[in-house]
Amino acid sequence: MILPPSLSIREGHLCVGGEDCNGLTERFGTPLYVTDGDRVLANYYAYSTALSSRYTQVRVLYAAKANGNLAILRMLGKAGAGADVFSSGELQLALSAGMLPEDLLFNGNSKNAADLTLAVQKGVKVSVDSLDELALLDSVAEAEGKTAEIAFRVNPAIEVPTHPKIATGLRTSKFGIPHEQILSAYQAALSCEHIQPVGLHCHIGSQILDMEPFVQEAEVIVDLAGKLVDLGVPLQFIDLGGGLGIPYRHATDPAPTPEDYAARVLPVFLQGIKEAGIRPAFWVEPGRYLVADSTVLLTRVNSVKEAYCRFVNVDAGFNLLVRPAMYDAYHEVVVANRADVPPLNMCTIAGPICESGDILARDRYLPVVRAGDLVAILDTGAYGFAMSSQYNARPRCAEVLIAGKTVSAMRRAETVEDLIAPMEDCTR
Ligand SMILES: *Cc1c(COP(=O)(O)O)cnc(C)c1O
Numbered sequence: 089m090i091l092p093p094s095l096s097i098r099e100g101h102l103c104v105g106g107e108d109c110n111g112l113t114e115r116f117g118t119p120l121y122v123t124d125g126d127r128v129l130a131n132y133y134a135y136s137t138a139l140s141s142r143y144t145q146v147r148v149l150y151a152a153k154a155n156g157n158l159a160i161l162r163m164l165g166k167a168g169a170g171a172d173v174f175s176s177g178e179l180q181l182a183l184s185a186g187m188l189p190e191d192l193l194f195n196g197n198s199k200n201a202a203d204l205t206l207a208v209q210k211g212v213k214v215s216v217d218s219l220d221e222l223a224l225l226d227s228v229a230e231a232e233g234k235t236a237e238i239a240f241r242v243n244p245a246i247e248v249p250t251h252p253k254i255a256t257g258l259r260t261s262k263f264g265i266p267h268e269q270i271l272s273a274y275q276a277a278l279s280c281e282h283i284q285p286v287g288l289h290c291h292i293g294s295q296i297l298d299m300e301p302f303v304q305e306a307e308v309i310v311d312l313a314g315k316l317v318d319l320g321v322p323l324q325f326i327d328l329g330g331g332l333g334i335p336y337r338h339a340t341d342p343a344p345t346p347e348d349y350a351a352r353v354l355p356v357f358l359q360g361i362k363e364a365g366i367r368p369a370f371w372v373e374p375g376r377y378l379v380a381d382s383t384v385l386l387t388r389v390n391s392v393k394e395a396y397c398r399f400v401n402v403d404a405g406f407n408l409l410v411r412p413a414m415y416d417a418y419h420e421v422v423v424a425n426r427a428d429v430p431p432l433n434m435c436t437i438a439g440p441i442c443e444s445g446d447i448l449a450r451d452r453y454l455p456v457v458r459a460g461d462l463v464a465i466l467d468t469g470a471y472g473f474a475m476s477s478q479y480n481a482r483p484r485c486a487e488v489l490i491a492g493k494t495v496s497a498m499r500r501a502e503t504v505e506d507l508i509a510p511m512e513d514c515t516r
Contacts, residue, residue, distance in 0.1 A: 089420060090338040092381040092467065094124035102384075102424040102464050105490035109386050109424040110462060116486050116497065118388040118462070119404035121473050123155075123498070125163055125491035127382035128469070132167050135374055138350035143358065143370050149193055151330045151375025152178045154470040159489050159498035160379065161185035172330070172373040176203045179212060193289070193327065193371070195241065197263050204228045204236075213237045215289040215327075217264060222277060229282035239287030239327060240265055240273050244308040248293040248301045250333070251415045257292030257305065264290070270312060274321050285321050287368075288313055291329025294376060297342045299352040302328070306353045310360020317364050326361075327371035328353065334380045336418050336467055346377070376470040383469030385409055386424060387448075389461040390440070398435045400457050405439020405446040407482045409468055410475045413445045421449045424462040429455035437463060441480050473499075481507055 091097070094105055102109045105124035113120055132148065139146040149170040152161060156178060161171065162185040170191025171182040182192055189211040196203070197217040204225045207214050209232060216222050216238045229236040243264030248255040256263045265273050277285040292305050309326060316323055332349055335341035357370055387404035411417035421437060423429070431453035439446040448465055457463070476484050483502035488495060 089422070092127075092338070093130075094127040094382055095384070095466070097427045100426055100428045102422050102427040104384055107490050107495055109384070109464060112488060112495070113386050113388070113462060116488055117501065118386055119408055119485040120386045121383055121408075121468065121485065121487040122386060123157075123160070123379075123383040123469055123487065123489050125160070125382070125489050128160060128163060128379055129167055131378045131382070132164055132169055135346040135372070135377065136168065138346040139354065139370065139372065142350055142354040145367065145369035147191065147325070147369055147371045149191070149327070149371055149373045150378055151373045152182055153474060154375030155379045155383075155472070155474050156181055157473070157487055157489075157498050158185050161187065163491070164378070172375070173212075176206050179206060179210070183210065193239070193287075193373075195289070195291075197241075201228055205232065208232045208234050208236050213239065213287065215239045215241045215287075216273075216277075217241045219265075219273060219276060222273070222280065222283065226280040226282050235282050235284050237284050237286045238277060239285070239289040239325070240270060240277070242267050242270050242288065242290045242309065242312065244290055244292065244305055246292050246301055246304050246308070248296055249298055250293050250295045251417075253415055255293040257290065267308060267312065271315055271319060274316055274319055278320065286323065287325040287327060287371075288316065288323060289327040289329070291373060292331055294331050295333035296331045297333040297335070297344055299344060299348055302331070302349060302353050303356055305329075306356040306360070310357060310364065313360060313366065313368070314364040317366055323366055323368045325369040325371050326357070327373065328357075330373040330375050330377070332374055332377040334377060334467060336420070338420055346374075380467050380470035383467070383472060385465040385468040385472060387463050387465065389457055389459055389463060391459050392457055397451070398433055399438045400435045400454075400463065401438050401440065402448070402463055403440060404465070404485070405441035405448070405482075406443070407439070407441055407479045408476045408485060409448060409465060409472050410477070411471055412448055413443075414475075419449060419468060420466040421452050421454065422464045422466065423455050423457055424464040426455045426461065432456050437465075440482075478502070478507060483507060
């Protein structure tokens with residue numbers, strides 16, 4: 089197997105950022121998420137360099153939902169990233185990580201008055217998703233005595249080759265304003281007293297490995313930008329969203345880089361803004377690409393069972409990694425304490441949750457696996473812990489960050505008390 093850059097093998101043991109996974113689980117227990125912080129930063133710099141070498145006004149907004157750990161937000165903020173936030177909670181996380189309000193964009197198709205009030209009070213720009221939201225924001229801004237700076241989220245109606253549940257720019261998607269209605273939306277915004285339209289926003293989906301949809305998106309958006317100039321909208325930024333995928337199947341998936349993205353998309357953007365006679369900033373919102381390959385989920389083998397197939401029963405399930413159950417996602421698997429042994433048997437990695445769908449990996453050739461072994465599920469830094477739950481009354485596990493030579497918990501494991509506490513006051 090081709091290992092991603094943050095992984096290596098030493099004396100048969102899988103290492104993350106140079107740290108032996110077996111040692112880490114002795115110290116922190118299992119299940120355990122382990123993140124190589126240097127890899128997150130390298131991914132961020134790959135993005136910002138590829139873009140800023142082609143255009144001077146670039147901003148990379150990390151999509152905080154991919155991995156909302158405060159330590160990761162802090163690290164990315166320090167490196168210069170802003171954030172795409174999708175809830176009041178994410179907005180407050182990003183601010184408490186030290187990110188600046190002007191470096192955030194508040195997205196979401198269903199925000200309420202409290203969400204919009206928070207954005208206005210903090211001075212965070214809003215990506216408005218409907219005319220109802222525009223009216224609500226205008227009244228919220230009036231009540232606060234402020235002007236809200238906005239973009240509209242455009243639905244460009246683009247077919248994207250990814251899992252339908254993570255394609256967001258389809259004509260049928262719940263996100264954004266249909267592109268044929270967008271000019272009248274901006275006209276409405278211009279006539280609102282407490283709204284200033286300053287941007288144009290789009291995001292077509294996630295885990296996209298083909299650059300063509302991004303090129304199409306850029307074409308649709310710069311075309312719209314030209315029309316907005318004619319309307320008199322002072323466009324300060326164009327935000328093309330996130331969506332660059334990673335090669336989860338290490339041997340066979342294409343592995344496009346931010347350089348590939350920038351080389352295809354920036355020329356379309358630059359040509360478009362030249363024709364429109366404007367120089368707005370170029371914003372992107374990568375989530376998955378920055379964090380996915382930085383992290384492994386380490387899980388202990390409780391038992392091995394020969395049944396319909398060889399089930400390897402581990403202590404992490406879709407409570408901690410829902411992607412396989414939810415999106416049929418594929419994650420590579422390594423037996424972390426026998427990482428240099430060639431594969432022998434076909435195994436299915438099953439979680440401990442009371443659902444037949446709780447399978448982390450199906451039909452994989454692995455070295456002989458026994459109870460007590462340690463299994464690593466790779467590329468779990470994006471939409472892994474972030475989508476975890478306490479289903480089956482399982483406290484969430486700890487997360488560990490490796491930054492240079494420093495190893496530290498960036499989130500403690502939950503306990504049974506954490507499960508009971510929210511109910512205690514109510515039941516007396
Ligand atoms: C989820 C999301 C992103 C990030 O998507 P990735 O596939 O993780 O890069 C960016 N922008 C918006 C609006 C999103 O909802």
